[in-house]
Amino acid sequence: MELGSSILENISVAGDAAHISDKAFISLVQAACQGVLLEEHRNAVAENPAFKDTDKAILKEAYSGLVTLILEAAKHDSSEQNISSVLEDCKFTTDRISSFAKEFLPQKPHVQLLLGKISSSFPHIVDVDWRLDYYIKNNHLEKVNSAVYLISLKTEVPGSNDIQEVQFSCSLEQLQDLVGKLKDATKCMEKLTQG
Amino acid sequence: MLLVFEDSHKEHLSFLVGLEPEVLREFCKISMNFIRKGTNPKVFQGAAQKLGVSAESVQHGVEGLMYLLTESSKMMLNEIDFQDSIMTLGFDDDTRTTLLEVYLSQRKDIRDILNEVSMDLPHYHNLEWRFDVQLSSRSLRHQVSPSILLQLQTQEDGEKKTQMLQTDPVNLIHLTSVLEEALQEMKSGYCRRIVRNIK
Numbered sequence: 424m425e426l427g428s429s430i431l432e433n434i435s436v437a438g439d440a441a442h443i444s445d446k447a448f449i450s451l452v453q454a455a456c457q458g459v460l461l462e463e464h465r466n467a468v469a470e471n472p473a474f475k476d477t478d479k480a481i482l483k484e485a486y487s488g489l490v491t492l493i494l495e496a497a498k499h500d501s502s503e504q505n506i507s508s509v510l511e512d513c514k515f516t517t518d519r520i521s522s523f524a525k526e527f528l529p530q531k532p533h534v535q536l537l538l539g540k541i542s543s544s545f546p547h548i549v550d551v552d553w554r555l556d557y558y559i560k561n562n563h564l565e566k567v568n569s570a571v572y573l574i575s576l577k578t579e580v581p582g583s584n585d586i587q588e589v590q591f592s593c594s595l596e597q598l599q600d601l602v603g604k605l606k607d608a609t610k611c612m613e614k615l616t617q618g
Numbered sequence: 619m620l621l622v623f624e625d626s627h628k629e630h631l632s633f634l635v636g637l638e639p640e641v642l643r644e645f646c647k648i649s650m651n652f653i654r655k656g657t658n659p660k661v662f663q664g665a666a667q668k669l670g671v672s673a674e675s676v677q678h679g680v681e682g683l684m685y686l687l688t689e690s691s692k693m694m695l696n697e698i699d700f701q702d703s704i705m706t707l708g709f710d711d712d713t714r715t716t717l718l719e720v721y722l723s724q725r726k727d728i729r730d731i732l733n734e735v736s737m738d739l740p741h742y743h744n745l746e747w748r749f750d751v752q753l754s755s756r757s758l759r760h761q762v763s764p765s766i767l768l769q770l771q772t773q774e775d776g777e778k779k780t781q782m783l784q785t786d787p788v789n790l791i792h793l794t795s796v797l798e799e800a801l802q803e804m805k806s807g808y809c810r811r812i813v814r815n816i817k
Contacts, residue, residue, distance in 0.1 A: 500760045538758040545767065548785040551793050553800040557812060563732040566694040568816060570804050574742070574797070578783060589781060591772045592739040598801055601745055605794040608747045608766055612787055615749065 424499045424509065426491065431513055433488025438515035442481045447474055448519060451482075452526040455489040459534055493527060497534035546578035546587060570595045621689055621703040628707060630682035633675050635708050639716055641669070646720040649683040653728060690721055691728035740774040766790050 426434070436442055443451060450473035457464040468474060468486050496506055503524050510520045552575040558567045576589040593601060623631070634642060648661055659673075662680070666673040690700055700721055704714060746769040752761055768783045785793065803809060 498758055535758060539755070539761060539763065541757040542752075542755045544765075545782040545784040548768070548783055548789055548793060550789075551796050553797065555800065555803055555809070557809075557816065559816060561736045563692065563736045564729060565692055566817075567733075568813075570809075570813075571739075572800060573739075574800075576783065576793075589770070589783065590740070591742050591770075593742045595801075595804060597742040598797065601742055602794065602797050602801055604745045604747060605790065605797065608749065609791055609794050612749055612764070612766065612790065616787075 424495050424501050424505060426495060426509065430488060430491050431509075433484045434492055434510070435488075435513040436481060437485035437488050438510065438513050438519055440516075443477060443485055445518070447477055449522055449526065450474065451485060452489060452523055455486060455493055456526060456530045456534075458486075459490060459493055460530065460537065493530075493534060494538070496527070497531050498538055500531075500535070503528060540581075542581065544581055546580045546589070548576050548578050549586070550577040551575065552577070572598050574598075574601075619693055619695065619699055621686075621693065621695065621699075623703075623707070627682055627685060630678035631686065631707055633671075633679035634683065634713065636710075637713070639712055642713060642716050643720070645680060645683055646687075646716070646724075649680050649687060650720075650724055650727070652680065653684055653688060653731060686717075687721060687724060688728055688732070691725045692732060694725075694729070695721075697722065738775050740772045740779070742770075743773040743778060744771040745769065746771075 437448065437451060450471065451468075454464070454468050454471060454473075458467065468482060469479065474482050492506075492509070495501075499505075501509075506524060506527070507520050510523060515523070554573045556571045556573065558569050558571045560567055572593040572595075574591055574593055578587050578589060580587055634645065637645070644665075648665070652658070659677070662673045662677045666676045669676070686704070690703070695703065697718065700718060701714060704717060709717070748767045750765050750767060752763040752765060754761060764787055765784050766787070768785065770781045770783055772779050772781070
């Protein structure tokens with residue numbers, strides 16, 4: 424994990440007892456973790472009564488430093504040791520290093536989960552509905568008499584909250600072909616995970 | 619099931635009565651071409667000159683024949699019903715046999731053509747898949763997320779459409795098993811009973 428000098432400065436501000444009291448520090452780390460994880464806690468530092476005695480400009484610097492550290496440490500999956508050495512360089516006391524680790528490390532997997540979601544991807548299939556019809560006749564043709572499946576793939580698209588649908592129809596033979604190919608894929612995947 | 623002819627249709631078909639078998643076959647061939655590719659009035663003129671009749675009666679004969687063949691194919695008439703249907707039109711045995719032969723040999727083609735003009739839903743054409751493992755992204759390094767990329771080809775009115783989709787192992791297994799169940803459903807007693815009873 425490599426951080427720019429201005430970021431390191433901001434982190435140092437958070438660790439400096441002259442700017443941020445011990446009590447306010449723990450609240451700040453908690454607020455930074457919550458701010459990363461939950462949208463409604465984002466930028467909710469200014470109104471937080473825990474920081475009423477802290478200078479607003481200082482608070483802003485410290486908060487941005489901690490948020491960047493949290494995101495970068497999660498992004499690179501940094502170990503406690505890694506994080507400690509960064510914080511040591513920023514002149515954190517051992518107490519503050521361990522309280523940062525205590526607050527942040529349990530949240531790291533959650534932050535990583537969110538970071539993992541940020542990516543472009545094709546519509547992701549999450550479910551499927553099907554319906555079986557028996558096609559009897561139409562205005563041009565009597566006695567068609569064949570099975571028709573209507574398949575609706577439910578997909579999630581990154582950046583959208585709605586479930587989208589991909590719909591198409593299949594004859595019995597076409598569905599056999601489709602299922603055959605999906606089974607191939609499943610088998611291949613199972614082989615890979617076993618080997 | 620029998621075909622019911624309207625008077626005008628009977629009149630048009632009456633032109634075919636008494637034609638030589640070869641000539642009738644030629645007419646059948648022309649009718650099939652027209653069913654496949656659309657009509658071509660020039661042909662009527664030529665045939666009318668050869669036979670020494672009016673172009674209009676040739677046109678009516680061919681159109682009557684086209685209607686007879688498409689309607690019978692549409693209804694999927696069996697051999698006996700087809701013969702019974704044309705019984706009253708005054709054809710001799712040879713003509714009836716020729717018509718039956720033509721009908722039976724062309725029925726599948728005509729039904730395919732009728733199927734093409736029928737309403738079409740976007741339907742499955744092909745599926746390609748590949749297995750990937752995502753290792754890293756701009757926002758998160760050190761990942762191991764398996765994903766299955768699917769390229770789905772569907773077809774509607776002869777036009778193919780390709781869509782890229784993806785899924786994860788759990789959903790792939792789910793998708794496969796749900797669609798397999800769907801496939802099995804067609805073999806269930808209930809569905810087989812319905813299929814048996816709709817004839």
